[in-house]
Amino acid sequence: MEGIVTVIILLLLNLSVIVILNEMIQTNPGLQDGIFIIKRSIVIGPARYQLWSWENVFIGAMLIADGIVVYWRLIRRYRQMQLRHIIDELHYIANGHYDHRIPFKIKGDTQRVIESVNALVDSVIESIQEERRIEKSKDELITNVSHDLRTPLTSIIGYLGLIENRQYHSEEEILKYTNTAYNKAIQMKSLVDDLFVYTKMRQADTPLSIAQLDLGQMLEQLAASFELEANEQGMTLHVDTPDQPIRIQADAEKLGRVFNNLITNALKYGDGGHNIYLRVKQVNANEVAASVENDGAEIPQQSLDQVFERFYRVEGSRSKATGGTGLGLAIAQSIVQLHGGYIYVTSAPSMTRFIIHLPIQHGQKLQAQIPDTLGGTLTDDETTETH
Known part of the structure; x- marks a missing residue:
């Protein structure tokens, strides 16, 4: 419809220009003589054809210009339609359809935009998955540390509880209980030390001597x-x-x-x-x-x-x-x-x-x-x- 309307407007504009030019030439004898001289001086090809009808030449030039304008308008509208479809695809992806990619294959710079958008979506999805892996890794770390700390801590509390409640029969039993609690405490310290070293070494900015x-x-x-x-x-x-x-x-x-x-x-x-x-x-x-x-x-x-x-x-x-x-x-x-x-x-x-x-x-x-x-x-x- 835009192409049809553009053609009608251009035809009316061309007709108006032709009418105005004809009116100017008819009312100006000097201009007529100048055009006649120009016609006789212009020849085309080895047969030396002369252009006697300037109207045909002018109309042909205007038709070429009109074709260029119509083509530009249609291409511009077509690219706007492509952009609208791309925006619709982006909204579809943004609504949670992260496995979807823009399927268009278009010539020109618009295809580069589509490829960039698809690459950006892939990067975002990869970042989301990496964040989930990190979160899962943190949960596993907390679970494992809790497990490894709870076991010796339970033993320490148990043996110290026996001493606190005086549930022993000799000094040898007290030494046995305290020795066990001490060994479990050493085990806990080893875990904490290793965990500290591990987290420190995982940092890229850790200084090295x-x-x-x-x-x-x-x-x-x-x-x-x-x-x-x-x-x-x-x-x-x-x-x-x-x-x-x-x-x-x-x-x-x-x-x-x-x-x-x-x-x-x-x-x-x-x-x-x-x-x-x-x-x-x-x-x-x-x-x-x-x-x-x-x-x-x-x-x-x-x-x-x-x-x-x-x-x-x-x-x-x-x-x-x-x-x-x-x-x-x-x-x-x-x-x-x-x-x-x-x-x-x-x-x-x-x-x-x-x-x-x-x-x-x-x-x-x-x-x-x-x-x-x-x-x-x-x-x-x-x-x-x-x-």
Whole structure:
């Protein structure tokens, strides 16, 4: 309808212009002579055709101009209709239909707007889902902390209640009760300390005391500090380091906690094992790799992707004799990531390996390259295969 109305208005305008021009020419002899001279002087083509009817030329020019105006008006209206449909689609999505996307395929800049809107909706949905995951993670954290705090706290209250109510028969029983309460309090403190370290390491702005350190020397010192505990459990610590020192820029205290947690984990859960291997190797000019390995029980394949989750335990119980807070590996992963590196685990019947990759220079961030095949170690061939 807009096109039809536009055509009618343009035809009336053209007719008015033609009538006015005709009237001006008829009443002005000088203008007529000038037009005649111009007609004779204009020739077209090799046959030298002359334009004797200026009205036809003028009408043709006006028709071309009218066609351009009509096309512009229709295209403008069409784009307004497209925009209205896009707005309707946006309202539909905003009403809660978040799985819906604008299906139009349109040429020009409008298609870029549609693609941007769809990408924005995808981003919003992803943010909502991430927020829900964070909220669920917080709930799980509160539940797990409450569980792990309630168990020792119940024991502490119970034994102290026996002493308070004088339900003991000798001084030896009092010492037994207080000793049990003390051990449970130590367990609670360990959980609170680990939880504090975990939440602190999860923050991207956690300060690091960066210094130059010899990674091989650190592993040898850690092996010496765990030697007595390992001997008591029938295990032997082996350190495999290159002849040349491997120096990196890192926070020695926090990185020491990583290897401390991994060695402790190997001692606790390496059932049936007799050896723990600490290895370190320089991968290239910018990267080093270290591993803590044990020949104990294999980690089930379905548990490999979950071992770094907080409070997760492979043995499936939160009250096993192995104890622990379930935060050791999560803390280790957070510290490694804070240094710009990454950590992963492989497990086979012969060996379970926790492998750490760290940048040599502080401030660099490594791209995680975790092999699909399990059971790799830090030998020359397998390191090359991994990278």
